[in-house]
């Protein structure tokens with residue numbers, strides 16, 4: 001009765017975390033602090049309330065399936081500004097897919113681009129992803145009928161999966177690659193060279209790259225380069241029908257605008273893919289609520305709140321640097337908002353932090369599959385999301401330093 005392929009999905013990381021911690025007693029009098037989930041808690045920009053509440057009459061109608069023209073135009077214009085893209089590279093009508101958050105898009109894209117068979121021996125296609133990885137990728141691969149293939153991101157490769165180093169028979173079977181930059185969990189930013197080489201590889205072996213860029217606006221010093229920028233470099237800076245071949249990117253307001261509850265993101269890229277994607281969404285998905293589409297258009301047009309948001313994360317990484325110094329292999333990530341600490345045994349450390357300090361963290365083991373070096377890539381690390389306010393973060397870092405010692 002149930003789809004047997006779902007057996008390939010292990011328990012979700014947060015289910016495993018509850019099983020690990022919920023039976024553990026908390027120390028008396030300690031307020032718990034949750035750093036396990038990447039849910040931004042900075043204040044949301046005040047001006048969006050007006051957009052969300054001014055005309056609720058639209059809720060008595062079905063929303064249009066692919067956002068509004070204003071939203072699509074705002075997304076395309078933001079991409080153009082953010083990545084210095086030429087006029088005409090992104091046609092807002094054909095190449096922007098409005099999403100209820102990037103997660104559902106990252107899930108659905110596999111259903112758009114994974115064929116039934118791939119490679120010279122006509123085998124089940126592969127979907128490649130970093131290890132550790134954002135869990136949606138594996139569910140996408142499995143339900144699209146592909147085999148997930150995990151490519152380790154370890155300190156030895158600078159936390160960037162070496163897709164180009166894979167055997168040719170693996171690449172020949174590959175239908176889709178997920179790359180997250182800045183990466184969740186390590187915060188690694190892939191260089192323009194790395195992105196460009198990956199696109200060349202995708203074209204050589206005819207697979208699609210889903211660039212998960214939902215942390216693109218949370219960075220320390222330098223704005224991370226993106227997949228569209230890399231594709232443009234390969235086309236000599238010119239917009240053309242083929243300039244974005246095999247490339248789609250995903251963006252989100254959840255991290256950029258600290259509004260994970262808004263559920264708003266988009267996909268952009270290769271017109272053949274985005275048009276098939278829009279068509280599939282027409283059949284199976286809900287459009288964005290109209291007030292959400294309007295608020296989102298306004299958010300993509302505003303940079304001030306994003307700069308304020310980044311400044312808060314920088315302050316928290318300053319605090320973390322002071323509090324942790326060079327303990328637990330601390331490094332200041334180029335992007336994202338996670339600490340990725342080498343604690344030896346991540347489950348044991350998560351238990352200790354909870355039991356002795358009331359801090360909820362996520363063992364890297366739960367974000368990792370054991371295959372292909374996965375134990376090493378995840379097990380020693382603890383992921384801590386620096387999403388709380390400054391004061392809570394200061395308190396949390398103090399407790400972490402005390403309990404983990406080092």
Ligand SMILES: Cc1ncc(COP(=O)(O)O)c(C=O)c1O
Pocket residue numbers: 038100101102103104106134180184212214251252253254260264265
């Ligand atoms: C790597 C990564 N991709 C995608 C998402 C999905 O974000 P949203 O659906 O809120 O846009 C998240 C959220 O935590 C994430 O960490």
